[in-house]
Amino acid sequence: MNFEQLLNPQQLAAVMHPGGPMMIIAGAGSGKTRVLTYRIAKLMLDGEDPFGILALTFTNKAAREMQERIAGVVGESEARNIWMGTFHSVFAKILRREAGRLGYPTNFTIYDTEDSQKLIRNIIKEMKLDTEIYKPKQIASRISIMKNSLITPRVYKNTVELLEQDMLAKRPEFLQVYINYNERLFRAGAMDFDDLLLKTNELLAKFPDVLMKYQRQFRHILVDEYQDTNHSQYLIIKALGDLHRNISVVGDDSQSIYSFRGANIQNILNFKRDYPEAEIYKLEQNYRSTKMIVGAGNSLISKNKMRLDKTLWTSNEEGEKIKVVSTLSDADEARFIADDIAETHLKQHAAYSDFAILYRTNSQSRALESALRTYNIPYRIYGGLSFYQRKEIKDVLAYLRLIVNEKDEEALRRIINFPSRKIGATTLDKLNVLAGQHHRSLFEIIEHIDTRGAAAFNGPTRRRLRDFALKIRSLQVMAEKLNVYELTKELIKSVGLLEAYRKEGTQEAANRIENIEELINAMSEYVEEQRELEDGDPSLTGFLQQVALISDLDQEPENHNVVTLMTIHMSKGLEFPYIYISGLEENLFPSPLTLTTREDLEEERRLLYVAITRAKKRCTLTYARMRYRWGHLYDTEPSRFLDEIDEKYLERTDLTTRTSHLLDADIFDETPAYPKSKPTGNVNSGFSKTIRPKNLKRLQDARSTQSAVKIDLQKGDRVRHARFGSGTVLEVNENGQDSKAKIKFDHTGTKTLILRFAKLEKL
DNA sequence: TCATTGGGCTTTTTT
């Protein structure tokens, strides 16, 4: 491996760093993923055990991609063993292993934001507090901040400032809500997102032998996007890295945009103080963007006071100026963008996937979506309400959760009366009181309803409750024999979930049914994939954990040639030749909710910086003079940020004087030029409807012909796989029923498949 | 217990 040829001197120095703490300050587009990848590869080429390397990334997708790139250097079987993933997924894994130490069951549930908020709302109501003062969302957010700062109720109680804050805000019971919330989580055998980090800290602090074990194991710790770590994550790294002190962090203070979820920019600014012996490497050459784009970004970010000293530069071509376009309304803005994409697509032969439209808030996507539809431009929206957050999907998952962990209170509440079992709010309230008195889970109370507090319920209600408990128990028995896919099909049938929607007969209900069918397909794919992969985990717990920590970005779109729409937050780490940033208006970007402190405004500025630096060739900023919000049309002012970029990088276009007639004419003139492709429809789901029938069929085939299909494979053969695409056989391992083949797929990476299950087609 | 209706609130960003 000749690193000298692959890297510039600064990158090379970072890759070759001998050991001990190091920090890489990597400007946008300066090849930080490249450096991280090669650094890990280099460690392994030097003989480091992959199990001893802990690499923490921001998204699952980033982890997957890095793993694949490392596999390209050191081989897949080695790369697979690196501990790589998001903080949440890696430590969920460790917590499951050590759950007993903390008194949690191994199969603990992970509560998502919605579960947490519902629980908090319930607690507030039970305590008979005013939800106007104790707003569940605000309380949830404050608890989250506390957890991420490792302020447990015990610490909280002894911190005068915090108690004073509560007095001032007239919510003296906050601490009690916090205590009850934790109590209820524990009783439900559940952890929220923040607990995954907090409990990891607790585990490492309370059990020196556990700490020692993982300290010894992780000889090297690497952290990507260090500027976005919170205090809780910071402490985990500090604890785990304390023995070997081989901590490598990579980040860019100018791209810190997650303070709202507790990210602490001080972590990166103070690294040198925590590790005085640390080496600092700076990557300042940008390989992504034109001189104009880099210049505009620098000029904007220089307005920030809190930053580490660095200047991004590039030897790329000069490029076009940043376009600043004003339109009359948000609809016109969307139309302009769609029109511009259509034109560039035609004239520059740019693929649709070369474009991304970014915005500050998810709600801005509507107008853009409708314009793209009109132009027949295929697109995919990321974020917003993701597939797994939909009500009907969460209902099905709630049944599964309850099967795995019957103490899961939020899961139980969701489905105890859906479909209707005539168990209503009154009954649930009484159960809840009993659960509190006996310090038992709701399910335990229900199951023993005849012996405990039977007097409180009438005969029919008791019978209904007993029936429900029996139903869950019988599903649990089923779960021992069936895989996720089979189990879900059975449970939907036996519970009558689809019938409940069919009875409604509305379009909305029909959509829900479709979504549930899509979920079943996703499961069939999951089961199939886990069975084909040598190291697959087909367990129900495994599936639920994966679903809980999945993010929208992790879902591969089935059609790759589409325009991308997402918030700026989600776009971090990505790049596109053509970027549109929409809604550069006061009270939108910067957001009015952030204008209280200078720090907040600086974060908004960094956000725009991140957006601009996503662009490789061309960057277009747009704003409208009127915008629909909350059902009304409001006048707007251009964003202050537009005046903070040096004019010499800008080219301003005013479309406010000639809007509709011109743009409308364009639509009618040009529409025929585009193929009559259907609008992409429900692109937000993450799962294509069109693949459904095929998938179901494929799974059935898989069952009936499991051992019949047998192909002789040899090294070098070209094969095709239904999901992974085409690839080349690297290695065949003949071993009768367990024969495996290692295949390098052209687009989806290298995987080892079990031939008995994998349906490969020889090309 | 369920269905309907009207009122209020929303839109900051996410693992």
Add this chain to the structure above:
DNA sequence: AGCCCAATGA
């Protein structure tokens, strides 16, 4: 404008 929730009546 749309969604969620609480209150109301059956």
